[in-house]
Amino acid sequence: MNSASFATVPPQTAPDALAALWREAGMPPEALGHLTLTGADPVLPSSFAIGTAAQTSLGASALAAAALWAQRTGNWQGVAVDMRHAMAEFRSERYLRVKGGAAPELWDKIAGLYPCGDGRWVRLHTNFPHHRDGVLKLLHCAHDKDAVRAALSKWKAEDFEAAASDAGMVVAAMRTYDEWQAHPQAQALRGLPPVIIERIGDAPPMPLPAFAPQAEINVDARPLSGVRVLDFTRIIAGPVAGRTLAAHGADVLLVTAAHLPSIPPLVIDTGRGKRSCQLDLRDADDKRALHKLLHGADVVVQGYRPNGLAELGVGAEAAARARPGIVYVSLSAYGHVGPWAGKRGFDSLVQTATGFNDDEARAAGSTEPKPLPAQVLDHAAGYLLAFGAMAALHRRAVEGGSWHVRVSLAQVGQWLRGLGRLPDGFSVPDQHIDEISDLLEVQESGFGELTVVRHAAQLSATPAYWALPSEPLGTHAAEWLPR
Structure with a gap:
């Protein structure tokens, strides 16, 4: 489109x-x-x-x-x-600053989109260690973008998506919107x-x-x-x-x-x-x-x-x-x-699998x-x-x-x-943190x-606010506060 x-x-x-x-x-x-x-x-x-x-x-x-x-x-x-x-607020994680500096890195270094051997693309999500290690095991390669790119050049996109899914990993082959609409999952929804x-x-x-x-x-x-x-x-x-x-x-x-x-x-x-x-x-x-x-x-x-x-x-x-x-x-x-x-x-x-990445690319030229x-x-x-x-x-x-x-x-x-x-x-241009x-x-x-x-x-009567600060995981007891 x-x-x-x-x-x-x-x-x-x-x-x-x-x-x-x-x-x-x-x-x-x-x-x-x-x-x-x-x-x-x-x-x-x-x-x-x-x-x-x-x-x-x-x-x-x-x-x-x-x-x-x-x-x-x-x-x-x-x-x-x-x-x-x-x-x-939909980009709250992008605008987060900790102690005046940038927040810790969000993405693993090999996460992202890669071309496959059939000319199609796949997206890898490797932010959790077990997802990263599982993908690397399937690809038989090092934790390095160039190595991943070379390994994926030997795969067809949907074949790798299926193999990763069967192994409990999180990977998506990029589809056009028409391809997604023809998919049994889209039809079910x-x-x-x-x-x-x-x-x-x-x-x-x-x-x-x-x-x-x-x-x-x-x-x-x-x-x-x-x-x-x-x-x-x-x-x-x-x-x-x-x-x-x-x-x-x-x-x-x-x-x-x-x-x-x-x-x-x-x-x-x-x-x-x-x-x-x-x-x-x-x-x-x-x-x-x-x-x-x-x-x-x-x-x-x-x-x-x-x-x-x-x-x-x-x-x-x-x-x-x-x-x-x-x-x-x-x-x-x-x-x-x-x-x-x-x-x-x-x-x-999900953006990749359901056609958003393709549609945005076409619209942006x-x-x-x-x-x-x-x-x-x-x-x-x-x-x-x-x-x-x-x-x-x-x-x-x-x-x-x-x-x-x-x-x-x-x-x-x-x-x-x-x-x-x-x-x-x-x-319209993208927004930098200084602009918001x-x-x-x-x-x-x-x-x-x-x-x-x-x-x-x-x-107007009950302004929304957070009464408690963010704390490290496991800071509190497993109990309810008094009502």
Whole structure:
């Protein structure tokens, strides 16, 4: 598709896109009258409406917080989101500064796109040591970009993608959008919304405790005050969901284990507002500690490989039996149905596999693959996960029930495409941190002084903020705070 061929497809407006999400989630329509959205695409160079995606997903999460506030107090509040600010928050990991200097390196040195012997491209994601080592074992080469390039020249792109996937590695062959549309996985996802909210069990209605009338002027009272969230996530999308719930007052407890790899700058950036404990679910005592936490939780957010937690006894159905009324939130790469339902993946890989890298290259006149100028699928998924969690809490208060919220990066990509294309998308320059300095703030943390992007949603009665600083993994005890 070239720029002329999508010039006649008008982009969807952010208010319309948000209203569609809102209706699909079964949320009260009067809320939309309290929302103000400012700004317009393009904000960053892209042929896709990524600013609209940022503003819409982030705005939906903030409006859901306002709806919970109205449910608890009887009072609505104004919600405002500026597109430029939302787009900056979608690149929060890029703008992170630690002790006045750059954050630790995000990417492994061989991660990225490579041409294969059949003239097609593959993208490798090697940020975790076991993924890096597994790819190098398949390629029989050294940890060096030139060596990897030479080794991949002997492979066909889709053959290497399949071999890597069979070995549990994370690799994507680059496809055109038409090729992706013909793929069985794309066909399985067709027609699915970006956020699926399903009732999976019975429980009586559970409204969040009402606030006293004066609570609306009490800075300690926020929409999610008293809500407990177990956060089993890593990298960007899931951790952004937990960070968002924490910004609206939830007690978010991140659960990791000492043997699991992590990416330091993402831990720092997405750890704001959370507590962090370590439990090894292969250990009987730690598993009992987890089940005790589960019985006190309102929300579980998990982003591990499909069925990974279910195999450890804490999947959605088991959680609903153990804790009727739970809101269980699941993130996957390619969706919960179709032949790739169990396939591992990350934002950059899903962009490559589903045609975004090819479309952006064509629109920009580039002969090489071109990624979106942000991890848009990850960040949008993060805010949509938070939105789905709060929508389910809102419905639980009225309807009762246990709920399962599902979001996948591929479905978010499908939604992003539905927002339209921009024929002038590459008419704006990229943004440097100096150009968004008005959107930054300085915070103390367990890693030293941080410069971070402020939350882009403005709530008139309960401003979003992170009451706790980012801390190293495992800093806190595996227990809930008093309500």
